[in-house]
Amino acid sequence: MCGIVGYIGKRKAYPILIKGLHRLEYRGYDSAGVALINEAGQLNVYKAKGKVAELEAFCAEKDTRGCIGIAHTRWATHGEPNTINAHPHYSESERLAIIHNGIIENYAVLKAGLMEQGYTFKSDTDTEVLVQLIEYTQVNQHVDLKTAVQLALQQVIGAYAIAILDKEHPDTLIAARKGSPLVVGIGEEEYFLASDATPIVEYTDKVIYIEDEEVVVIHPVTDNPSPVTVTTINNVTKTPEIKRLELSLSQLEKGGYPHFMLKEIFEQPRTLTDSMRGRVNVRQDNIALSGFIDNKDRFLNAKRIIITACGTSWHAGLIAMYAIEEFAQIPVEVEYSSEFRYRKPVINKDDVVIAISQSGETADTLAAIQLAKSKGAFIFSICNVVGASIPRVSDSGCYTHVGPEIGVASTKAFTAQVVALTMLALCIGREKAKMSPVTGNPSPLTEEQFVRIVRELGQIPDKIERVLGQNKRIADFSKTFTYAQNFIYLGRGYNFPVAMEGALKLKEISYIHAEGYPAAEMKHGPIALISQEMPVVVVAPHCGTYEKVVSNIQEIKARKGRVIAVVTEGDELVSKIADYIIEVPETEECLTPLLTVIPLQLLAYHIAVVKGCDVDQPRNLAKSVTVE
Numbered sequence: 001m002c003g004i005v006g007y008i009g010k011r012k013a014y015p016i017l018i019k020g021l022h023r024l025e026y027r028g029y030d031s032a033g034v035a036l037i038n039e040a041g042q043l044n045v046y047k048a049k050g051k052v053a054e055l056e057a058f059c060a061e062k063d064t065r066g067c068i069g070i071a072h073t074r075w076a077t078h079g080e081p082n083t084i085n086a087h088p089h090y091s092e093s094e095r096l097a098i099i100h101n102g103i104i105e106n107y108a109v110l111k112a113g114l115m116e117q118g119y120t121f122k123s124d125t126d127t128e129v130l131v132q133l134i135e136y137t138q139v140n141q142h143v144d145l146k147t148a149v150q151l152a153l154q155q156v157i158g159a160y161a162i163a164i165l166d167k168e169h170p171d172t173l174i175a176a177r178k179g180s181p182l183v184v185g186i187g188e189e190e191y192f193l194a195s196d197a198t199p200i201v202e203y204t205d206k207v208i209y210i211e212d213e214e215v216v217v218i219h220p221v222t223d224n225p226s227p228v229t230v231t232t233i234n235n236v237t238k239t240p241e242i243k244r245l246e247l248s249l250s251q252l253e254k255g256g257y258p259h260f261m262l263k264e265i266f267e268q269p270r271t272l273t274d275s276m277r278g279r280v281n282v283r284q285d286n287i288a289l290s291g292f293i294d295n296k297d298r299f300l301n302a303k304r305i306i307i308t309a310c311g312t313s314w315h316a317g318l319i320a321m322y323a324i325e326e327f328a329q330i331p332v333e334v335e336y337s338s339e340f341r342y343r344k345p346v347i348n349k350d351d352v353v354i355a356i357s358q359s360g361e362t363a364d365t366l367a368a369i370q371l372a373k374s375k376g377a378f379i380f381s382i383c384n385v386v387g388a389s390i391p392r393v394s395d396s397g398c399y400t401h402v403g404p405e406i407g408v409a410s411t412k413a414f415t416a417q418v419v420a421l422t423m424l425a426l427c428i429g430r431e432k433a434k435m436s437p438v439t440g441n442p443s444p445l446t447e448e449q450f451v452r453i454v455r456e457l458g459q460i461p462d463k464i465e466r467v468l469g470q471n472k473r474i475a476d477f478s479k480t481f482t483y484a485q486n487f488i489y490l491g492r493g494y495n496f497p498v499a500m501e502g503a504l505k506l507k508e509i510s511y512i513h514a515e516g517y518p519a520a521e522m523k524h525g526p527i528a529l530i531s532q533e534m535p536v537v538v539v540a541p542h543c544g545t546y547e548k549v550v551s552n553i554q555e556i557k558a559r560k561g562r563v564i565a566v567v568t569e570g571d572e573l574v575s576k577i578a579d580y581i582i583e584v585p586e587t588e589e590c591l592t593p594l595l596t597v598i599p600l601q602l603l604a605y606h607i608a609v610v611k612g613c614d615v616d617q618p619r620n621l622a623k624s625v626t627v628e
């Protein structure tokens with residue numbers, strides 16, 4: 001969490017930093033701040049509680065001169081969200097200023113040591129400890145700033161992406177990372193730093209991704225042949241690799257929609273087409289997934305597949321469990337990364353671990369991968385952000401290619417994850433089927449079924465378009481439910497994770513409590529909650545357990561619950577008993593989540609809008625969870 005941005009060059013830094021903070025606001029938005037060194041050599045720090053707009057208002061009358069600066073948008077970890085705890089933080093002498101994304105776990109010990117040396121602290125943050133430690137090292141060991149940063153970071157336990165200004169060196173920007181992302185943009189005689197490439201894209205497409213435990217020094221003075229140098233915290237020189245960005249400015253704009261979330265919901269027909277491009281070939285009835293082709297044996301010999309993820313990505317993982325077990329007959333376990341990494345799980349060399357993450361930076365998922373890797377498992381990741389940490393530490397994987405997802409509530413990333421995982425399940429299943437005459441194992445996936453699903457995948461974007469056509473109606477009846485304090489979401493089989501995903505969407509953007517349950521579990525407890533006041537969303541497309549779900553709806557109606565049902569077009573049974581109906585086109589059972597989740601995304605969106613909630617930046621949340 002937290003977004004960091006930095007600039008050094010010939011232009012005025014402040015507007016570039018503020019624009020960058022707006023782009024990074026999805027990462028955290030409880031306070032923001034900026035530090036600039038002006039032409040007179042003064043290091044000015046300005047901070048404000050709240051969003052970046054508050055900081056801008058605060059800075060309106062301030063001295064924002066200077067061609068070098070750093071800025072930060074915060075998601076609080078240590079210390080409440082207020083101005084004092086906002087970044088940047090000065091060092092004791094106010095010579096240095098730092099911004100930080102991450103957590104210094106041993107900050108208390110370090111702080112106690114510094115206090116013994118007479119250092120004082122203004123904030124409750126772990127970050128202030130780090131800048132004091134750097135200054136202490138600089139002063140007491142008589143070393144330059146880069147060495148002080150290296151030595152200080154050698155003592156740190158935790159995660160960081162930091163950027164530092166030193167008013168004695170107004171021509172140098174220093175940054176470092178471990179566990180939190182950091183990218184350097186290389187322009188014409190100007191350089192940028194950021195948590196991701198979004199603040200950089202309009203200035204340059206040349207970037208360097210800084211690796212863990214690396215320190216970057218940017219010193220663009222005349223005659224310096226190497227304005228950007230990278231070393232490790234142990235001072236080993238690295239040769240930075242310059243990469244080209246595949247990101248365009250238009251992808252970062254709302255394109256006429258009132259919110260990024262709505263834009264991203266409506267983008268899904270196109271984003272799924274992009275995700276399948278070059279992979280799903282409907283004319284040849286084929287799926288070509290390079291990450292699978294290159295590592296076929298690992299999948300075919302896997303005794304077990306472990307899926308690890310958080311939040312919405314975890315829901316996509318649950319859907320994959322149904323698909324992989326159905327088509328490939330490999331046992332699947334789906335783990336919350338945060339539990340998996342700490343519960344001493346049994347991981348074998350012939351396990352395949354699939355990590356799913358939109359951002360590719362989620363700290364718990366990254367740690368789960370590292371644990372599985374240390375036990376010799378093969379790591380395959382499904383990620384959206386190209387070049388993020390998770391794909392870089394994985395053995396292989398598949399990008400979802402949906403473009404930047406800016407709304408904090410994940411929508412288009414989820415459907416693309418489901419598509420990627422379904423393609424993978426089908427590839428494994430088909431390959432197993434080919435081996436069936438040799439192994440003697442009966443194949444769970446027939447060629448006919450494979451072809452049917454491939455062709456149907458090709459139809460999914462158009463079918464989503466049809467579901468989106470009901471947006472107006474969903475918006476209208478959503479108004480009826482803004483009174484509700486609680487919601488229940490029910491589904492079975494492939495649509496049980498969809499129920500959980502619908503509930504998560506509602507919780508995070510409308511602040512209404514909601515629970516997703518397997519429909520048949522209702523009678524084991526949640527049925528006690530049903531009353532006239534309780535809206536129940538039932539995901540009931542034509543699937544294997546359809547009749548049983550219809551019985552569950554009867555049970556809810558018998559107790560006067562209000563039912564919103566997602567059904568297959570032409571459904572007659574549920575349409576007669578539910579209060580509100582949303583229809584989705586008929587499709588293969590394994591693909592139903594791609595259609596049934598769309599109305600649930602829209603329902604949550606419209607309820608949140610009517611309630612006046614901040615849809616794209618809901619309270620307490622951040623898009624990229626880089627702390628555990």
Ligand code: AGP
Pocket residue numbers: 310311312313356357358359360361362365408409410411508622623624625
């Ligand atoms: C979903 O709407 C979320 N905001 C959240 O649950 C998210 O899916 C989770 O934090 C995992 O993120 P990742 O996919 O980037 O790893």
